[in-house]
Amino acid sequence: MPREQEQRHVYYDRDLKIEAYNLSGIVQKFPNHFHKFYVIGFVEGGRRHLWCKAQEYDLTAGDLILFNPNDNHYCAPLGGEILDYRAVNIPPDIMERAASEITGKPFVPHFTQNVVYQSDITQSLGRLYDAILKGGPRLEREEAFFFLLHQVLEDYAAPFDEVEIIQPNPQIQTLCSYMDEHFSDNITLDDLLTMTSFGKSYLIRSFTRQVGVSPYRYLQTVRLTRAKKFLEQGVPPIDASDRAGFSDQSHFTNFFREFTGLTPKQYQRIFTDSSTGTSRNAPVGNTGYGKREER
Incomplete structure (x- = not known):
């Protein structure tokens, strides 16, 4: 696919303090790396081969992806197919605060699996992404966020004292x-x-x-x-x-x-309101307090 058809949209919700992003038409390989935040994402289209913590997965549309902080992973296209993907990045302090509100007790979640094939939870993630994208009312975005987390935590998470986590020496x-x-x-x-x-x-x-x-x-x-x-x-x-x-x-x-998938300038525009212009291959949005700015 020509690079002109690649689209990379990233939005920051200043109320929820999370990032929501969408990659479409992507053929890029992503090398081995990790994040310091939680990731909840799903494949909208295309196929990918994912390596995560010494496990391998073939992903297709409808598959849910869950990364804990520091879960190393990398991926590549299957059969040259392009990738359409949506996800939210959740800082650990935001996740822990939300999880504690959901469970009513101090709670540090740990996803017990990284891939859930053909999960209905993708619909909840799609609703949260859409609410952030359109700059919906704060109540709508908060409700979508907590509804998504409740589903994920109930089905695929355990506190650290209930799951075996092998720590480096x-x-x-x-x-x-x-x-x-x-x-x-x-x-x-x-x-x-x-x-x-x-x-x-x-x-x-x-x-x-x-x-x-x-x-x-x-x-x-x-x-x-x-x-x-x-x-x-x-x-x-x-x-x-x-x-x-x-x-x-x-x-x-x-x-x-x-x-x-973004340049530093494109990433910075997510958090500023006055920048003008961006790469035609990487539209970037900035969402907060019900306002949406898309470039």
């Missing part, structure tokens, strides 16, 4: 914490070695096996997450790139688009 956790804190530094493999009893080859293999991504990919994903926060705050992309620790603006832009 303490030395690997130390490395993750160090990169989370020192993401903007020029971290080297030797720096990481000083915090473990490992050799270089074993560190890389052990980290990748336990975390699901390599140390470099982990660091770049943390940097990407930080850069997104800077962009949301109005920091110019060139400064966001530098603050997040990327080596140069070109590398930052290419990496950002590879993992999000």
